[in-house]
Amino acid sequence: MNVIMFHNPRCSKSRETLALLNDRGAQVEIVEYLNTPPDTNTLRALVDKLGVTARDIVRTGESAYRELGLADPGISDDAVLEAIASHPILLQRPIVVRDGKAALGRPPENVLALLD
Structure with missing residues (x-):
């Protein structure tokens, strides 16, 4: 199965999600x-694919947010x-x-529903 992952290698949740996908045999x-x-x-x-609003994919803790x-x-x-x-650090990850x-x-387990 092929998936696209918006990834930040410095983020532990992003790395965990990538490992989970790889363990399940996904082509990432x-x-x-x-x-x-x-x-x-x-x-x-x-936003449309996630079924959320634009605000739901913003990292509110980043200085750029303020x-x-x-x-x-x-x-x-x-x-x-x-x-x-313009400020991609604001994007919530991983998607x-x-x-x-x-x-x-x-x-990270949230992505498992996509693999079924």
Whole structure:
């Protein structure tokens, strides 16, 4: 089975998710999103596949979150996605995509539903 994983090798949850996928025999296409940031269209597609809002894929603990004023509830989803595209450190990780569906690997076991 082929999956795409938005991965940060410095993140323990991301590494755990990758190991879990490898243990299950998945063929993983890794996107190191800090080196190759997804554009807003890709981010919008991820939000749709996850079935969440743009705010649900933002790392609120990052300094860029505060600096960009993303806590303001009046900011549109489009503006949030543009901020993530410009500051990829804001992207929650890991995100795994398979066959038009996606899962956030927090905890890593969340991605197992994609493998069934």
